Amino acid sequence: MHIGLRARERLYINGAVIRVDRKVSIELLNDVSFLLEAHVMQPEETTTPLRQLYFAVQMIMIDGADNRSARSIAAGLIASLDRTLINPDIRTGLRAVEAQLAAERPFDALKTIRSLFPVEAGVLGGLIAA
Numbered sequence: 327m328h329i330g331l332r333a334r335e336r337l338y339i340n341g342a343v344i345r346v347d348r349k350v351s352i353e354l355l356n357d358v359s360f361l362l363e364a365h366v367m368q369p370e371e372t373t374t375p376l377r378q379l380y381f382a383v384q385m386i387m388i389d390g391a392d393n394r395s396a397r398s399i400a401a402g403l404i405a406s407l408d409r410t411l412i413n414p415d416i417r418t419g420l421r422a423v424e425a426q427l428a429a430e431r432p433f434d435a436l437k438t439i440r441s442l443f444p445v446e447a448g449v450l451g452g453l454i455a456a
Contacts, residue, residue, distance in 0.1 A: 327354045329362070336363040338388050359387050359433065376416075376446045379403045380439045383423070386432045400427065415445045 329352045331337060337344045337352070338361040354360070361384065372381045382403055385396035404420050411417060419442045426435040 328352070329354065329360075331362075336366075337361075338363075338366065341387075341389055341392075343388075361387055361433070361436075365436065374443075374446055374450060375403065375407055375410075376439055376442055379407070379423070380436060383427070383432050383435045383439065386427070387436075397427070411449070413445065413449055416442055416449070419445075 329337065331346045331350050331352065333346065333348050335346060337346075339354075340358050340360070365384075366388075367377065367381050367384055369381065372378045379400060382396050382400040386393045386400065389396055404424055408417060408420055419438055422438045423435045426432070426438060
């Protein structure tokens with residue numbers, strides 16, 4: 327897999343943070359968990375329940391092998407959302423996130439959560455049933 331980074335951009339690989347000083351192209355030759363800086367949510371952006379879940383799953387990836395705490399938080403958030411919400415799209419998405427985390431596919435879980443942000447916005451705005 328080829329990844330292009332701009333100057334001063336960060337890349338998170340298996341819990342390590344890498345920052346480059348100039349535009350570079352990196353080729354990953356084996357299977358690793360990574361996040362581009364553009365996909366990393368900052369704590370102050372965790373303003374909704376699904377954004378909090380995204381942050382917890384992101385921490386699973388960033389923390390590398392020592393991610394028990396983040397996994398516990400993510401599981402608690404999923405359970406809480408499942409008890410609270412009746413929206414079928416979000417509930418289906420939560421089941422997918424749970425399965426992806428169980429299969430050690432946190433990046434796929436992040437993609438699933440991101441796809442639910444518009445649904446959550448509709449629910450919070452009263453446009454869609456919770």
